[in-house]
Amino acid sequence: MITVTNLRKTYRQGERTITALDDVTLSVPKGSIHGIVGHSGAGKSTLVRCLTLLDRPSSGSVVIDGRDLTRVKDSEVRTARRRIGMVFQHANLMDSRTASQNVAHPLELVKTPKGEIARKVGELLSLVGLAEFADAYPSQLSGGQKQRVGIARALASDPDVLLCDEPTSALDPATTEDILTLIRNLTHTLNLTVLVITHEMHVVKRICDSVSLLERGRIIEHGPLQDVVGNRTGSLGKSLMPLPSTAVNQSLPELDLLLVGRSASAPVLSELTRRFDASVNVIAGTVETLAGSRFGRLRVEVDSPRPISEITAYLEDAGVHVEVAA
């Protein structure tokens, strides 16, 4: 489990103080995946550096499986860091070493006995589906295979936590799917606690149980995936399930509908056409099942003799969140 409490990190730049992280609090239960999203400069890298002790926070705490990393002495930092596996955008493998030698590297650094290294490396390469590529050099591997080696290397020290910093940003869509499936499966098999830093909403939808939006060093929105998508006021839901832009029709009222849970499964629109003698035209829409719940986001044009206020009241009553499109 990762528990970050009131984490703050400031940098001095001449006379200026830059607050890179401002009172960040989040908690990720064991066996689950939490996504951190945010624009450039939001503080994502600073958060990763504070969690991996590459940087010391100015205040606050980072507790991983009961151990407060902010209290770890400098002499113990290396050992504490072994509890955290890191996966980067690029696997950064050593070109002169084979896949198995790359995975072996962190074990060699801590003087693990040779037999133990061979056993462990074989196990890890099988786990990431690369048993037959043990003797291949990075130049003989695809981008996805290199990333698998990187993941195996991150797991070599049996970490409790896996920190994935833009793990699929350099991969094509099909390989991205494979790597995300692998991360999801490993999380369950090894009961890991996983933090994924990403700018790709697809990654959040595909594997995260919960998500936080970081903006100017602060977490401005967070929660389980289904709560965030179903939140009518937040911006994360719209980013996760965006509507394509459409030309505005001046003549008819346009409504943006967010259908969550029961309203996403009920025939709300056909009921609306009956009750209000309305014709409803769907201009744009998306319906998805996320974290086991169904969500729909639709933009509709409504033509009815009845006032639009009555229609929105009916929809709200049926559990649909309604916004009159601008």
Ligand SMILES: Nc1ncnc2c1ncn2[C@@H]1O[C@H](COP(=O)(O)OP(=O)(O)OP(=O)(O)O)[C@@H](O)[C@H]1O
């Ligand atoms: N060593 C540093 N000294 C001074 N300011 C820093 C330092 N590191 C980061 N910052 C500042 O802290 C803020 C957060 O930076 P950070 O790199 O964590 O953002 P980020 O979300 O990772 O951005 P990106 O996605 O572009 O990598 C920025 O305003 C940045 O300029």
